[in-house]
Structures are given as C-alpha cells and as structure tokens.
Amino acid sequence: MIAPGKRPIVQTRYGLAVTVAATLLFASCRNVAQFLTLSELRVVRQQVSAVAGTTDVSVNLGNGHILTITVGNVDVRANSGAQRPELFLRIATAAYLAFPSRSQVEAVIVKDVAETYQFRPIQLIEPTGLAERWVKPNHTSNQVYFVAVGNARLDLVKQLAAHFRQTLDLAIEELPAVPFDQAALDNTRSQVVAEELLAAIERRYPELAHDVHARIIGVTGDDMYLRSAAWTFGFSLRSDDGHMAIVSYARMDPAALGLSSDPDMLRNRVTKMVAKNIGVMYYGLPLSNNPRSALYGSIGGTDELDVMTEYFEPQPTTKALQ
Numbered sequence: 001m002i003a004p005g006k007r008p009i010v011q012t013r014y015g016l017a018v019t020v021a022a023t024l025l026f027a028s029c030r031n032v033a034q035f036l037t038l039s040e041l042r043v044v045r046q047q048v049s050a051v052a053g054t055t056d057v058s059v060n061l062g063n064g065h066i067l068t069i070t071v072g073n074v075d076v077r078a079n080s081g082a083q084r085p086e087l088f089l090r091i092a093t094a095a096y097l098a099f100p101s102r103s104q105v106e107a108v109i110v111k112d113v114a115e116t117y118q119f120r121p122i123q124l125i126e127p128t129g130l131a132e133r134w135v136k137p138n139h140t141s142n143q144v145y146f147v148a149v150g151n152a153r154l155d156l157v158k159q160l161a162a163h164f165r166q167t168l169d170l171a172i173e174e175l176p177a178v179p180f181d182q183a184a185l186d187n188t189r190s191q192v193v194a195e196e197l198l199a200a201i202e203r204r205y206p207e208l209a210h211d212v213h214a215r216i217i218g219v220t221g222d223d224m225y226l227r228s229a230a231w232t233f234g235f236s237l238r239s240d241d242g243h244m245a246i247v248s249y250a251r252m253d254p255a256a257l258g259l260s261s262d263p264d265m266l267r268n269r270v271t272k273m274v275a276k277n278i279g280v281m282y283y284g285l286p287l288s289n290n291p292r293s294a295l296y297g298s299i300g301g302t303d304e305l306d307v308m309t310e311y312f313e314p315q316p317t318t319k320a321l322q
Contacts, residue, residue: 040100044069047098051091059095065106065259069095072112088117093124096306103302106259122264125306136168137283137312142213144282147175147205149197149218149246150184156249157219159267160274167310168278178204178218192222194237197246209244215281216244217274224248235299236273238281245277252302269302275310285312 041059048057048069056072069091092108096119099105108119144164148157154177161172184196201218202209208216224246226234235252238245252269255261275294279285287297291307292314299305 043100044095044098047094048091051094052087061105065104066109067095067099067105067107068109068111070111084115085117088115089119089123092117092119096121096124100303102306103254103257104259106254120262120264121306122262122268125309126264126268137285139169140282140284142215142282143211144170144172144278145175145205145208145214145216146172147201147216147218148177149201149220150178150180150192150222152177152219152221156267156270160219160271163271164274164278170278170282175205175208175216180222186225189225190223191225191233192220192248194224194226194234194246194248195228197222197224198237198239198244201244201246212243214243215278217277217281218244218246219270219274220246220248221250222248223250235305236277238277242281245281247273247277249273252305257302269305272305272308272310273299275312279312283312288312290314 041061044067045057045059048059048071049055052071054072058070060068062068071091088110092110095110096102096105096108102121105121108121108124110117110119146157146161148154157174161174164170165172178200181196181200184192184200186193197218197220201216205216208214224234224237225231226237228237233251234248236245236247247270249266249270250256252273253261253266272294276296279295280287285295288295289298290296291298291304292309292311294308294310294312294314296304296308299308
C-alpha cells in the first residue's frame with residue numbers, strides 16, 4: 001500500500017515520463033511527415049519543370065489539401081503553340097499525378113505573375129476523347145449483369161451500366177438489388193465481408209451464378225474487407241471461378257477521407273474498378289503492370305486509382321509521364 005504522502009509524487013513522475021515520451025514521439029512523427037511531404041513536393045517540382053520548360057518552379061501544399069504550383073512567366077508561344085489554359089492544365093495534371101499522396105488533395109492551383117488557374121482533381125484525371133482512345137477487344141459470348149448489393153446507390157449502378165453500354169457497346173442487364181445480408185456483417189470490424197457478399201449474390205441468383213457465360217458485377221456502398229487477405233479494406237473481390245465480382249465504393253468517396261464530397265470523383269473511381277472487372281471477367285484480359293491501365297494489378301488505395309484510367313491500353317497523359 002502506498003502512503004498518502006507518496007502517491008502524488010509517483011503519479012507526477014510517471015505522468016512526466018509519459019508526457020516526455022509522447023512529446024518526443026509526436027515530434028519524431030511530425031519530422032518524418034514533414035520529410036515525406038518535402039520529398040513528395042520535390043518529385044512534383046521535377047515533373048512540373050519538365051512540362052513547363054523552366055526550372056523557375058515552386059510547389060507547396062497549403063492546409064494539407066491545396067497543391068499550389070507557381071511558375072515563372074511562361075511564354076506559351078515557346079510551348080508548341082499551346083494556349084495558356086491548355087498549358088496550365090498540363091502542368092496541373094503532371095503535378096497531381098506526380099504527388100504520391102494525391103488522395104488528400106482537394107484542388108490544384110497553378111499560377112504565374114499574370115494569371116491563376118484552379119483545378120479540381122476530377123478535371124485532371126477524367127478521361128477525354130473517349131471514342132478515340134478505347135481499345136476494345138473482340139466481344140465474347142459472355143453476358144454482363146450489374147446488381148446493387150446492400151447499401152448501394154441505385155442511381156450510381158444505373159450510371160455505370162449506361163456508361164459501359166456506350167463505351168464498350170456491352171448489352172448489360174441490371175438485376176434487382178440484393179438486400180443487405182446480416183450474415184455478411186462482421187460486427188467486430190464494423191465492415192462487411194466480401195466473400196459473404198458474393199455468397200449473397202449466388203443465393204439470390206443461383207442459375208446465373210452457375211451459368212458459364214454469365215458475368216455478375218455487384219456494387220455496394222458498404223465498407224468491405226476481404227477475409228482472404230490481411231488488408232484493412234478492399235475495393236473489389238472476384239470469385240474463384242471468375243464469374244462474379246463485388247466492388248465497394250465506400251472508401252473511394254472523398255468524404256470518407258475527410259475531404260469535401262465530390263460525386264464526380266467517386267463515380268470516376270468506381271468506374272475504373274468496374275472496368276477492371278469487365279476486362280478480366282468478360283474479355284479474359286490479364287492484369288497489367290502499367291499503373292495507367294484499368295487492369296493495373298497493384299491497387300493499394302485511391303492514390304493508385306487516381307493514376308489509373310478506365311482504358312485497358314491507355315495513352316500517356318503528358319510527355320513527362322511517358
């Protein structure tokens with residue numbers, strides 16, 4: 001038993017030790033974070049310099065969310081006749097794609113002594129020239145089905161189906177939604193289990209699930225993890241036979257990352273993941289090592305998703321990224 005007169009002294013010393021340790025740990029983490037950010041910004045500066053054709057470039061990350069690029073007064077006539085807005089868009093795109101932690105960026109600002117342009121991330125990654133850049137493999141005898149699973153936005157699933165009908169000329173059929181299955185919920189993690197969502201689709205549509213020509217892609221807004229992988233979460237899982245897939249957009253939402261809601265960005269990200277599953281399951285395409293391809297096989301988070309395009313064989317965005 002500790003004497004009353006001694007107890008406060010012991011608590012004070014222990015508290016001081018914890019405080020000092022916590023302070024040192026915080027300072028160490030802060031220094032590491034600052035070092036990583038500076039290193040990342042140097043990479044951005046190199047890419048911007050290559051695109052802008054000048055070393056008179058400064059880069060900073062304001063409030064942790066605004067990537068600001070300042071360049072010298074660039075003579076646009078010296079840049080292959082490019083107009084100023086087009087050049088600034090190329091600079092912003094190169095900067096955004098070169099920044100490793102791009103998922104925390106809400107806007108990219110590019111300015112010189114004369115003008116300032118601000119871009120949303122979706123403006124820098126959304127594909128253009130869709131009909132001209134798609135490389136579409138030959139159609140197969142497979143049939144694609146889309147289905148909302150659990151807490152999914154039905155309007156988003158309809159938009160995805162309409163998009164791929166137009167871009168890939170697929171006869172996609174939309175199935176009635178599969179309701180949330182309590183068996184899929186892991187209460188210890190407050191997440192749903194991807195394997196259980198696939199099982200729920202199979203129970204709801206057993207004939208299609210065993211049809212060798214049917215390819216079912218489920219879309220859910222529930223936060224999902226893969227029981228078969230030691231990951232915190234998962235964007236997608238395909239069944240062992242390659243006939244079904246489930247895609248979760250819960251962590252693709254910028255709002256889930258503490259940023260402002262951006263429906264366009266969310267739709268862009270989930271479109272790429274669905275495109276990947278179409279490429280693998282419908283066309284039978286292999287995974288790719290190209291980080292710009294929809295078939296990229298090493299997706300670790302939204303940073304990789306934002307570099308990807310929805311094209312199976314994409315073209316480089318800028319010369320600096322070739």
